[in-house]
Amino acid sequence: MTDSIRILMCPPHHYDVDYVINPWMEGNIHRSSRDRAETQWEGLYKILKDHATVDLVEPEKGWPDMVFTANAGLVLGNNVVLSRFYHSERQGEEPHFKRWFENNGFTVHELPKDLPFEGAGDALLDRQGRWLWAGYGFRSELDSHPYLAKWLDIEVLSLQLVDDRFYHLDTCFCPLTNGYLLYYPPAFDFYSNRLIEMRVPAEKRIAIEEPDAVNFACNAVNVDDVVVMNQASDNLKARLGDVGFRVIETPLNEFLKAGGAAKCLTLRTTEPIARDVRAVDSIVSKTITLQGHLLDAGIINRALDLVVEGGGSFQVRNFNLGEQRQSTSSAEVHVSAPSNAVMEEIVAQLIDLGAVSLPEDERDAQLEPVLQAGVAPDDFYVTTIYPTEIRINGQWVRVQKQRMDGAIAVRETENGLVAQCKILRDLEVGEKVVVNVTGIRTVRKPESREQRGSQEFSFMSAGVSSERRVELVVEQVAWELRRIRDRGGKVVVTAGPVVIHTGGAEHLSWLIREGYIQGLLGGNAIAVHDIEQSTLGTSLGVDMKRGVAVRGGHRHHLNVINTIRRHGSIANAVEQGMITNGVMYECVKHNVPFVLAGSIRDDGPLPDTEMDLIKAQAQYAHVIEGSDMILMLSTMLHSIGVGNMTPSGVKMVCVDINPAVVTKLSDRGSVESTGVVTDVGLFLSLLVKQLERLTSPLAVKG
Known part of the structure; x- marks a missing residue:
């Protein structure tokens, strides 16, 4: 047993599938066996006691998912960020876990009540303590990640989950000793997979196939060279064995009915801390405005869907609903993204809907020269079919010859600056091209309800x-x-x-x-x-x-x-x-x-x-x-x-x-x-x- 490693667990005395808050629960309400669950939990508990010190939190009646202690919070050193559960069915667990952490000497940090974050289910520390992998997309919001970086003084790497079967990061992602990583790539979006590949060398990435993924092979507990999991294929066990890990399987199928396995049932309360690590917050945010018939034209729904589908997160700060039938509405939406590149893609799509940044954030469009005929600068803005304006010297200039899939070329003429849509092959040396998404807006003319409905x-x-x-x-x-x-x-x-x-x-x-x-x-x-x-x-x-x-x-x-x-x-x-x-x-x-x-x-x-x-x-x-x-x-x-x-x-x-x-x-x-x-x-x-x-x-x- 490794005395320095401590793990928190909660006995399944009140465990059952009482509701549906993830795909695994569908069709399993009250179909779990309490006796089998107790037996399987005891099997995991005994295995872990041979490799770590296991502490217990008392289960509370009425909260059947307390057994999944990974969601109690995120612990690093003496600090714990308490979970803010997304679903009301689990929010009652928060005060019980908070009491346990306080009674055991932890400093508890609490997120705003309307900012979901589900603890170590969605935040996993690199086993060498170099950074924190943080998931978002289903249960935790991206805007919680800056808090984690600040309170835990660590770099946070944000990963977007895209498959609702793997609704928590720990269902498809497991950092292992010596920098290895066990994960299921299809559970993540393109940018997240690129980030993983940039941080973890190819020889240390152990990507699994779907049959292992749906048996929650990634929902494993790693202590030194031991990996404890519900089930693994012979191929996966051999691959892990080849790099020095010993797999211990213990059946946990009763808990799979609720969408959890070994990792979900545990919370490691002693995590490694690298001495030279400091807080790094890569999250970028921007507040944009939307105007028009936001509800009846569906603009607000399309905008928010674009943010989420694009890998971002949002908060609607202000929403002013038009008072009359012909009145337009306006909304201020705070958008967050895990990187500048993702933010620019999201904003580019929001610009297509007519979104603009708030006045205090307005800046001139960024221009870069054409250095080679027929070739645009990197990160050039790709035009759409909608009338577009760009901000130059504090003034909005209409773009001529609007078309999609072009670039905006700006040149000096006798009558001043002229902006024009051009396909790439027509760009000329001496012109400047708009890059990124700053200082760009599309012009929309809101159509009234009467016009839409009255024309024969x-x-x-x-x-x-x-x-x-x-x-x-x-x-x-x-x-x-x-x-x-x-x-x-x-x-x-x-x-x-x-x-x-x-x-x-x-x-x-x-x-x-x-x-x-x-x-x-x-x-x-x-x-x-x-x-x-x-x-x-x-x-x-x-x-x-x-x-x-x-x-x-x-x-x-x-x-x-x-x-x-x-x-x-x-x-x-x-x-x-x-x-x-x-x-x-x-x-x-x-x-x-x-x-x-x-x-x-x-x-x-x-x-x-x-x-x-x-x-x-x-x-x-x-x-x-x-x-x-x-x-x-x-x-x-x-x-x-x-x-x-x-x-x-x-x-x-x-x-x-x-x-x-x-x-x-x-x-x-x-x-x-x-x-x-x-x-x-x-x-x-x-x-x-x-x-x-x-x-x-x-x-x-x-």
């Missing part, structure tokens, strides 16, 4: 419409198309060859002919198959009237390509009478610009197809400029490209028979988009019928 044909908010709602969406799109045309606006279509295959060519042609379309974007295929249909009556060799493949039809599209190449261009073929109808015919006849972006799979290609991807992107962006609406018709890749180039304020309609495609396109970030899951040919047919009804004499009189 208000355009659909973001979402995916099911088949049964297609006619409703068609009515709204038709009404919007009519409005845009009548005021001289601009509608661009990006379309795939499926439009032709499903019989939609005649309807798209009608839209172009009647002035509803001012630009067409696509690939080589839509033009080839449109011309094939208009000249040969087939699409991909299938007779469009009878729906059957024709003999030799597989050569039709190549014959078309060859013929157009002979004429030199689609426009020449139209002017020379080779093409007399169809989508491309109407584009040429009505001076509607079109861009065909090539790909590696294109046959021919047509002479009009731009095979230089850089040039094609630039031509796409030029056609999109000034658009009021974009119809995305069954072409995922081209539509995503268009979406990346398009700022907010442009209405988008994504139509595809595949729900996954529609969802992907509708999730690109625009709040003014809708997805329609249907056959694109049917959609275009219904759209044309609705527009014909709207433009009929009866409709005009009405």
Whole structure:
């Protein structure tokens, strides 16, 4: 026995699964055996008494989880940070543990009542006393970590838990003697795994597989070269043996029903302290403001979810709810993150929601020069679709040519500083680029409740419409198309060859002919198959009237390509009478610009197809400029490209028979988009019928 090591335990006289506060408890209420639990606890107690001094705290009736003493608090030297339990079902344990610590000479530190922290279940000391690993995400809040660093005078390394089965750090993470670590990597987010890898050498990391993880192999008690646990695979025992550890298994399955095992049942009260260790608090915090219809538009929920999902923690400091229906609300949210890098990612996403820092924290945007053409400085801010402003010399400057997935380039002109969104390849030496997230805000115009609910044909908010709602969406799109045309606006279509295959060519042609379309974007295929249909009556060799493949039809599209190449261009073929109808015919006849972006799979290609991807992107962006609406018709890749180039304020309609495609396109970030899951040919047919009804004499009189 090692006399210098002391462990606190609590007999399971009142243990049971009385409620559900973790996934392990589900289905196990009152299904544990008190007798078996007593026997298993005694087995662990006897093993530990052979290797350490075991102290006992008296169990209290009504608090069945007191047996899990790891959650009593966190001890280092004579100091203990008392737990603040997340769930009310365990909060009654706090005064009993506090009394035991005080009676045994410890200095007790208590966190604010609304700041959860669950002791040594979520805080594990490196076995050499060099730092403290602290978990957060389910039971403990990140904002508790600075208190730990201060009160215990130690460096705290924050790890985010992401799998609710491993709701406490000690369920998936076990520091071992001599700097070894037993852990289950999938329980942590990317940044936490990187931090672990940076601090623990590869040869000392013992990563386990899921079968061992769900048997709580990491929920082990380590004393010198002994590791006591519920159960381990032969492979894991061999791996531990290879580096000098002896595994002692003792069954604790009755406690697994409540989500605990060996480590949960123990609290080590004598921890190693490295003499040269001092408090290091790496937690960074920032207070941001949110304004708008925070509740009914769901902005506050999205913001708080982004903070947590991004690896941070939050406290809502002030929330001012609008008093009238048309009033906006505001909130001040204190955001914490384990590092500057994580904070910047969180804030970047909050900026997309329209969040700004408080006035006292406002600083100018950080600018760094472009040193190599087409290459941005490290940590450059990645733009979104939303109108953006940056703070320069204390003034907010609007960013021009807004688009997503670009950088903000700032340059001096005769009229002063100009900020502009640029894709990376267009950055020039001499410009400066915004880096990090300081001094950046997006501009949102809150929409009133009345506006959202009163417009008879208000355009659909973001979402995916099911088949049964297609006619409703068609009515709204038709009404919007009519409005845009009548005021001289601009509608661009990006379309795939499926439009032709499903019989939609005649309807798209009608839209172009009647002035509803001012630009067409696509690939080589839509033009080839449109011309094939208009000249040969087939699409991909299938007779469009009878729906059957024709003999030799597989050569039709190549014959078309060859013929157009002979004429030199689609426009020449139209002017020379080779093409007399169809989508491309109407584009040429009505001076509607079109861009065909090539790909590696294109046959021919047509002479009009731009095979230089850089040039094609630039031509796409030029056609999109000034658009009021974009119809995305069954072409995922081209539509995503268009979406990346398009700022907010442009209405988008994504139509595809595949729900996954529609969802992907509708999730690109625009709040003014809708997805329609249907056959694109049917959609275009219904759209044309609705527009014909709207433009009929009866409709005009009405």
